[in-house]
Amino acid sequence: MTKSKFIIHYLLLNKYSYMFAIVCIFVVNYLQVEIPRYIQLAVDLLNESTTESKEGLLENVHWVIALSVVMVVIRILSRMYSLNPGRITEAALKNDLFHRLNRLPSTFHEQYASGKLISIINNDLNGIRLFYGIGFLQLFNILFALSLTPIWMWRISPQLTMYSAIPIVIASVIFWLGFRKLRALHAQRLICLQNLSEQLMNYLSGIDLIKNQQMGEWVTNEVDRVNARLFDCTMQIAKIQTFFMPILDYANHFMKVLILGLGGYYLLQAKLTIGEITAFLSYSVLLALPLMHLGRIATVYQMGMISIDSVQNILNNEVPNTDMLRMSEDEKSTLRKSTLLVQNLSYRYPSSKGEDSEMVLKDLSFSIEAGEKVGVLGSIGSGKSTLVNCLNHHLSLGAGHIFWGSKDITQMSRQDWRSYVRTITQDPFLFSDTIFENVKFGAKQPIHGADELNVDQVLKLSQLSEDVQRFGAGDQTLVGEKGIMLSGGQKQRLSIARALLTPSDLIIMDNVLSAVDYETERTILKGVFNRIQGQSLLVVSHRVSALEYMDKILVLEKGEIIARGTHAQLLKSSDYYRETWELQQHESESPA
Template structure:
């Protein structure tokens, strides 16, 4: 195990320190055979392109002759032009297929890699990166990487082979005319480089602006009901207009540079053609060149112009690719905790089943505390949950209940030696393995835009277990949701909408309870999940849960005493400390805080009735 841990740590460090060149090479090698075949095809296409004008030259020179041999030679040269053109078209199609497809493959692979990394990164990473920014990176930045590995690769080798083969054939016809033709290209390249530098900075700014816009949209769409209720539409519109205006200004600057600097090479190509015609006509009069040679030279100038015109595009693709790789590396180079890369085998998992959860001197403070002063949210908590034991945690708002839950389910990063499962420190257990022992039901459950049935069965899918229809009906009954489901026209096939928008708060909470009850686990944590139901429904649900999870441990966190009165023991949490513990009857006698809360809530219940 130590050797395996060392290997995983080495892999993590290598990924974290992966340079941009290594990143590019790594994903190039994923499609190396496709790229190698594409390079061969691109070379053949460019070779045929420079061979065809040679046959055109021979054919044009034979037009002035009227002999039978010249006519036969003319026909042969034309046939060669047609045959080479057909072969070139076929090979060009193959070159595009095998050079563009890897871009799509790389994009799909990167999306999987990014999703897996995001799924493994701790909560501290997600606290730094808003969901809107991550979505923008996955959509916009990966699009730039796809172009980089697809059209960028194709055009790069097209330009390399064209700029290396074409001048050689031009030099064979006339070295002097070739040198004169290069002059406008050199001048245009110097001007082009000025715009290239400015364009790179603007491309980086544009992707940042897109991330800002995506983040704002996610925030406002998430709170759309509040915006409508508080009549904040005008303010939100003005804020979005400001973000959008900055993106528009940046995009317009890019468009201006592309309009002014990018066509410079195209202008140089036109000037080169004029130069060839002028000097070529002079050499023709001097009988230094034939009409066929001038025709071939003009054909070569066209072949030279095509990659020059594409150079502006490939520069843009290259810049977008480099900037996008920086954004993606911000995700991939973040360190995944080494323990999360380790997985226990079946025997190790079985040995820890039905263990005792032991909390020893648990203290926690959030790392994002302001002014560098960290205030303890949890202070020296000590308790245990035995197999099959039902434990409650009572606390007011701000007492530290949610922090305690996030420590127990290892959502937060902890120091070693504070929480144990049996004899195993949970900081030495991967979060994925830990989820197989502990199931958390939160007060704000996340539902997928799918049917009620699929949302309930989601947990069993994650555990690779099949849930039959009978089990699902039972958990719907236990969570007091079956009556609501029967009232729906489509029953359990009713679509709940995005984030469960078609359901009420209480229905969403009960659906999340049904999801957790469907698949067995050793410890179920219910974090204030009954806050949106009435007291009678709360008691009925808890009784059903007790019957369903016979032999399993249960931790119920609530600010309601009524949800905890049937627990084996209750912990009273106040300002991060346990101020009392015992059964419901014991706490009514010994804890004034518990007794006062109980009496107050009893009066509220009577008033509601």
């Protein structure tokens, strides 16, 4: 979507409100130029003492009061129907951005840090809200004021109108020079805000490490450095706004002096009356308001254009075509309880330098039958997490390597694929909410009544129920941001409970039991086996004890499957498996 199409699209979102606002703005500006005409007539009648002149004076005063009251009412309506669309557009854009961010692949999120995205959604959307709100209002205010007011001034005195335009033209040229410089600075300022937001997010995420390693001084210096760039940019904007933006206001003051001087001369020459000079001065005041607002609308326009560029960087990123395709419920049901087939799977991460990076997975082939329990054993760096991210389609793959039944998962939308597979990662994410809400997060249906027993059941299966009972508020205990109130093992067990709550055809457990002891690990796995009878399970771990009871175990080393079989078979056939088993057995039997 081009910038012009973007602007038109969100303008049409509130087209009826905008159309009514335009009518109201025109009426307000028309009444503004009509009121001085009645003031002119009233002032000229002050020199006359006849009964007719007194009646005419009273009538003109009544007209001024009536038109002023009507103008106030219509001005309120114009502001309501021109400013509210800005808020509506902001809300619609936030929904559109969230919808797009939720569907963009991992390659996009690798390019944009969370801090930058938060800055765009907060700071840049404020610029767009002003653009579609106060920007729209002031634009038509200025257009109507600068078109109607000079016409009424020309009717009184063409010569005085021409002289009055001279300082405005000169000031407009100077204003335009500052306007061009200001746009570049506004773009630079938004980038500085994004960088600052990104940096703060990173430091807040690692605040414990910063404290432990006594890195506070270094972090402070880094934040000061980024903040200093933002400060310098903001100060440059303030300097330009202080000098260039008020130039039109200064020109308007000079125009009033000019009107008084030349108007007085024309009065002495009997070319103008006192009433006409009074009306002309009133028109100069009306002309001053849009000229003063011209600087403001220029700033709003610049912020809006720059903010639209930032937002379009997100909205114009393409969602993969396959993610836009959704399967019907009948098609989904035919693929239930299917076999996961992996054929000749290889993967290397894309290199930022354009060079080929090292192959992480090398020609892997295996299958997971419906209801089968499969384990993957591997040391750190063997490619376990990469394999998991390929299986759940977090990473972009080529076609022809991973199949669910007869369906290639690269030809399915990620949303459809993840209705079959549920992944429990080794670094679970918890929301700042209660334990109960974190467990039921992502459940297909609201959990009420009898379903609440399921939450208790999965907490028991994940060996977390005793811990929860010790909390003062039970499962209504707040876990804090990212689960800060829980230990590492409790977080992992809570993520297991969340995954077990909603049935799925395949559960992938990616080293999720690393933070619990061996006995708790065995108990959890037994409970999981009982819970998911009929469902497939893939357990990825560097612990042999987590894989003892699997139907099949794959041994992964440097991206290759070097052995496969049951626990008993691998103890006989694989030296690597047997040595790892003996070493871990010794560790589990040693005193703490």
